[in-house]
Amino acid sequence: MTILVTGGTGNTGRPLTETLRARGADVRVASRRPGPDGVPFDWEDPGAYARVLAGAEAVYLVPPPLTPDPMPMAGPFLEAARAAGVRRVVLLGSLMVPRGAQGAAELEGAVRSFPEWAVLRPSGFMQNFTGAHPVAVGIRERGEIRSATGEGRLGWIDAADIAAAAAEVLLAPGPVAGDQVLTGPESLGYAEAAAIIAEVTGRPVRHTPAPVADLVRRNLDAGMPEPFAAALAGVDADIAKGSVDRVTDTVHRLTGRVPRSFADFARARREEWSTT
């Protein structure tokens, strides 16, 4: 079976590709810079959708990034997938769909119309605390996480656990899994996450409240386009209300392994927060 992995160089796509290849699947990595074994693919180039999809039987779909409405690109892409004979689509959705986000329901509807489909709804990625993400930058530069989440908690998940679950769903011999909420093993607020990073690194890290408008500015400064920057900042309000404070056993049920804890992740990635 040929599996097309969109976002195949990203947080979930990279470990997913490794797992699928290790298990003998024929994987086609698709992104703008896919590496030597991949196919160049840009969401902004709809004329290339059919070429990228030709011969694929299954698709791992990471929606077009940095836009609150995926449908202008994802809609035609899924039509091209259907025309190419794709049977199975596994969508990387989210437990935290920004309020008022256009197109999320339509995208899921389009995915559900395939003979075999699954929508993975992960909680917040532990990877948000690493790399160029504004949360990670704040920790490195000021020992500070600014958010409007208050005491709100969520079940932070390692993207590698999402990838492991996605691999099981993509490779399942029979009908696949439908809707799956994926979380890590525990629900933590930013204050608790900050305390864990402080303990692991030996440097102070605090959580400070910030108005949503400040977070929108921070996201814009990080290079996000305006509607997306606002939608992402708005997610904090949902977290504050407790609407994503949940932990599921889905990763364990699908993969047979317990998802990684935040403390374990922080220990493994402590260099991320080094100031030198």
Ligand SMILES: NC(=O)c1ccc[n+]([C@@H]2O[C@H](COP(=O)([O-])OP(=O)(O)OC[C@H]3O[C@@H](n4cnc5c(N)ncnc54)[C@H](OP(=O)(O)O)[C@@H]3O)[C@@H](O)[C@H]2O)c1
């Ligand atoms: N972060 C969270 O807490 C969280 C929580 C729940 C759900 N999610 C969902 O996860 C998804 C994004 O995850 P992420 O932020 O970790 O990103 P990511 O998957 O690490 O990176 C984005 C991927 O998309 C590719 N890409 C970027 N622009 C592209 C373009 N124009 N055309 C084709 N490919 C492109 C990138 O590769 P190239 O640069 O090579 O193109 C990369 O492989 C979103 O759909 C989000 O809703 C995130």
